Amino acid sequence: MSKLSRALGGKTMGQLPTIHDVAKVAGVSRQTVSNVLNSPSLVRPATREKVEAAIAGLGYRPHASARRLRTQKSATIGIRLDPLAADGISGSVLDRFLRSLTESADRRNLRVLLFTATDSNDEIRQFQRLSEGADVDAFVLTSTFHGDPRTQWLIDHGQPFVTFGRPWGTDDRTDPKHLWVDVDGKQGIQQATKHLLDAGARRIAYIGWPSPSGTGDDRRNGWQETMTAASGLSDEVIASLHVSVDDGVTAGADAMGLLESTPGNIDGVVCASDALALGAFMHSSGRIPVIGYDNTPVASSIGLSSIEQPLDDVAEAVLELLTGVHGGRIQADRAAQAPTHRLLPPSLIVRRPLVQVIPTEGV
The missing domain is CATH 3.40.50.2300 (Response regulator)
Structure with missing residues (x-):
């Protein structure tokens, strides 16, 4: 019987592995496992590798509520849910991006909190409410535009964020104002x-x-x-x-x-x-x-x-910028270590129309 099997001995199907199980498989204390999860720099590389291997083998996921209590972080990203498009077509790309972002965040043990807003000023009021209540740790913005007051408010208030859309009207690439991901339209x-x-x-x-x-x-x-x-x-x-x-x-x-x-x-x-x-x-x-x-x-x-x-790639890039060395804010001293933006290539999908249509009255 393997060490992994012995650690899970007696567990019924559906029971999730615990931090105790990880410690037992890795042959370390529970405190060492906790240090690997929360302060990995405190743990020797060889020990850290054993613990990480045990975590991967067991499929262990830290309890989100307990982690929030320890770190005073919500592990939550806020993003506005855009209004429904009248034609049911135009907003679908952001709906698909939201799904990709949620799935990518879940793989990182992060959550996505949706909120609504009527316009940019209302969205800023939501930023203030959510940040003051410690409901979110960072924001993701979509539909950026030149002179966007939302990005300036977040910069002025020191809030970590990444935009899906570049900061139009500025020198985006060599003098970025904030972290961004975009598709090369x-x-x-x-x-x-x-x-x-x-x-x-x-x-x-x-x-x-x-x-x-x-x-x-x-x-x-x-x-x-x-x-x-x-x-x-x-x-x-x-x-x-x-x-x-x-x-x-x-x-x-x-x-x-x-x-x-x-x-x-x-x-x-x-x-x-x-x-x-x-x-x-x-x-x-x-x-x-x-x-x-x-x-x-x-x-x-x-x-x-x-x-x-490539919306899956956009979501991954957004989260990489949020959780990477910049931590959702441009760190001038780290610009050489990691990019401050990502511009991704799109793809042309060529099809032959399946139907010949007769225009309806008024269209």
């Missing part, structure tokens, strides 16, 4: 535009969001730079192929109508979101190749090509 749109060009299209239109928009402008630049470099069209013609509208299916259909009314045929369309792409696709009855962004379930269900964000 410009590169994603470049992939989509190049794919259509390689397929023989030339008059490729772009439907995006009104400027200024950090994310929107970045994605539009990916289309514009690729078209300028490889389409053979004049700057004037390229400019005529760009339409800015608010996000949504109906807006995408209206934008497609405007594009079809301009001189010359449209060979393909690249959009800043799947909601816009769905509207454009429906308005054109599927006759024109359309590529969206976010690879939502709607895009997948109708066979719409789209740009996919």
Whole structure:
């Protein structure tokens, strides 16, 4: 019988291993196990390795409540639950990110606390309430924008946080204001535009969001730079192929109508979101190749090509920055040891539309 089996002897199925079991398997005291969990620097490397091997072998997980009492930490990350999108499409990427973040946090024995807020100022009030009550140890922010008051409040109040979205309008990479993770939307749109060009299209239109928009402008630049470099069209013609509208299916259909009314045929369309792409696709009855962004379930269900964000990797990177050497705050003296941001590449998912659609009235 192995040491592991002897330690668990007499336990019934469903009973979780305890710190006593870990100590018995590792051949150390319970205090040594506690030191490995809470103050590993106090334990000799060889002993620490034995204890960590026992923890892994037993599948032991420290009791969260007991740890919070010892460390005065909640082991909890706060994140705002965004309002439901009216079209049921636009918010799905953040829903998927939230799921990935929760699963990744659980693997680190961390919890995610959701809260709601009506706007940025209300979100700041929630920050204050949660931090004063010691309900959370750190925050994760989404949907960042230039001059974001939320990030400035957290910096001013010394709160650890990481954003999914870069600090638009600043020198993000060489002089970051805070820790961030983002997906390279410009590169994603470049992939989509190049794919259509390689397929023989030339008059490729772009439907995006009104400027200024950090994310929107970045994605539009990916289309514009690729078209300028490889389409053979004049700057004037390229400019005529760009339409800015608010996000949504109906807006995408209206934008497609405007594009079809301009001189010359449209060979393909690249959009800043799947909601816009769905509207454009429906308005054109599927006759024109359309590529969206976010690879939502709607895009997948109708066979719409789209740009996919690596949300599992984003969640992992966010937690690495929160729990790494910076501890959720930029530490100037540690910048050489670890990155202060991560910019991840997206992927183009190419599909052939599964259906030809007939546009409905009003779309």
